[in-house]
Amino acid sequence: MARKSSPTNWNFPFRRVLFTWELEEEANLLGLLSSAPSLAIDKADHLIWASASTSPSVFTVSSLYSASNSTLGLHFKICRHIWNGAVPPKVSFFSWLAWKNKIKTAVFMHRIGILDVSASFICPFCCFEPEFAAHILLHCPFSWLIWSSIINEWRFSWCIQGSVDDLLQWWMAVKFKNFDRLIWRAIPLIVLWSLWKLRNECVFAEAQPSLFGLSENIKIRTALWLKASIKDLPYSVDDLTFNWRQIRGCS
Template sequence: MVLWSDILSIRALNRPIFNFFVDNCVIKVGNGIRIRFWLDRWCGGLCLKSSFPLLFNLSSDKEGSLNHYFARKSSSSAWNLPHRRELYSWELAEEVRLNALLSSAPTLCLDREDCQVWCTDSVSSFSVSALYSHNSSLLGPHLKVSNFVWNSSLPLRVSFFSWLAWKSRIKCSDFLLKIGILDSNTSPLCHFCNSELETASQVLLHYPFSWSIWSAVVEEWGLHWCIPNSVDGLLSWWMSGKFHNFDRLIWRAIPLIVLWSIWKLRNECVFSNAQPTSSGLLELIKFRSVVWLKASIKDFPYSVDDLVFN
């Protein structure tokens, strides 16, 4: 009971996962007391309400249990379906179709309770891997960005910060004001320029100093670009780069290192009154790249000088 109550609680938190459970569970008929004739999937995995909406709307017992419907049968094959009024001729055809379906429906087993069972086209038991695969399929391009962010070649703190930036959850002034950390009288303007609202995209991408860093990095790879509107757009564009072998590993690490380095410099300017210089930050980005990648990638062929000067 605790397990199913936890699964039902998912409905409010993640509707697609809840629907995955609902769509792949069918009810094994026992005594029919807990099964709702119209609303539950007990007859061949079908919900009669969805399959016969006209008859459901006319039913005078929409919530009735399967046990009650069985008790009203006049014979083993004659179902007594209560309606609010007499059926018209075109509605009788639907009732004939419903009775044809019910003729092959499971019968009651009075000494056994109704129960839910897992049933899909390929497997007869639930697996966590099936749920994970289903949930991943719903993420679409977001799954690719997520895999891109969690780069095993970099320190975990760098990937975690990049994930926060991607989700617009870094603690800029606008975020701290929203959650009540900063007093409402505190200025939400950028600590770099004191003229625009400090947001993740403004600090990390669009502030002129930040833009110059990104442009210098991209130009060193012989590319031209128009800076994206958000961190999500930046990472999506960066994933489109076509490189091979170790160059690809470097390329995939660079945006995360740049994001981390710009934010670290922002904090130093805010809390230690540091003065930002683009040349100094670019050298630091290159140094971090080679040190972190050489420490995590076996047989990494480039030296510090290779990355700094070439």
Template sequence: MFPKLGQGFVVVVSCAWNFPYRRELYDWELIEEANLIAALSYAPPLCNENADYLIWSNDVAAHTQFSVVDLYAHSSSLLGPNLRICKQVWNSLLPPKVSFFCWLAWKNKVKSSEFLHKIGLLDSSTSTLCPFCNYEPETNIHVLLHCPFSWLIWSSVIKEWGLQWCISSSVAGLFHWWMSEKFQKYVRIIWRALPLVILWSLWKHKNDCVFSKAQPNFPGLLDLIKFRSALWLKASVKDFPFSVDDIVFKWKQIRGSD
């Protein structure tokens, strides 16, 4: 589907076409000239009553006026289905690095220790156990969802919002459940940002435990998640009605304001 010139752009001077060539044409060029004249004979005549405009050349949208909106919609349709989960992951109110990491987590493409060990980037003597529990291998799903430490973070946040949940088997399942909860206005903004902030914070804390010899700190990480959510949303949302203290210390009141 491509735009073409509307009728106002086509000018037919006469029924006979005379092309001033600088040399005589070869036999094969004469055939091409005849084909060109035949094609020109089917051009619509100039219509002085109508303004020039672009129309779509495909049969489905024939005689439909061209617009940039239609072009964008058509181009987007070629990229595949519009998944709701994409709107959850690519949250414009959070830093792009957070959305990109969560996209990797959704696609199970985060480079965990177990993955790096399989492809030979980690020495065989290097431990691939989860630094939170030191029991299970460090996989994406384990560190971000199923580790007892991570599960406690998720459960504490959800409990403070007065909700109950069952742990998901994947990051995609987590996002689908998260989007099923309905809130209004600014409360919905906080709720939609939380899973991305939690995923990012869990992975950052895991890296601190691996590379900086930090110890898993449940209360410290929980407060950090709230603090990051408050700072990022306050910086991105115009006239955000909640203060940093509200988000860090008064989640239950915020939930009740919905």
């Protein structure tokens, strides 16, 4: 990458023609570069740390945390929710992709030119609607029943959310104490990952979606993963698998 004659004109020597979605990313990068301060050719480069809470050149961990918290706001809280350490890293990583709307659904793969135009992009659960991220994870009747059954187990009523971001915001707004809070925070991440895992089994292994089977898998994963990651969790594997209503009643 090199600058041309103009301070705002950049040259990117790409080795191939960019896809449409990559052109959008290139435009975003150019916009970011154009907003950067002008270079002072007569001055030597040096590193500084600029933060509203500290003087320039003085770096502290607390100043970085404060700057991140003030800049990202609610997104920072969602990141903490996703990367909470109670579930395996693969589950947190997939949940982060889902939150960013970057999971590789059939519609997404069609859009970037990976799937052939003749390949199906229909949801493998309902076999009716196009497989968008929000559909396969939230709005498909099959997925909606999974979420509703879990919400009912915890004795709540809700309306289906419009996106994964809305889902996590709603989930974080529900307050619990102690260990119940840790269990509650992990559940949406496990459900998202379990729905996508079943989707892949349907697409690549010709599995058939089962409401009962997926519900049981979600509870078993929740029990095993939380017992392995949360020290002194007072609930047994059986409690976490079969007695969610009892856990909620004791909170």
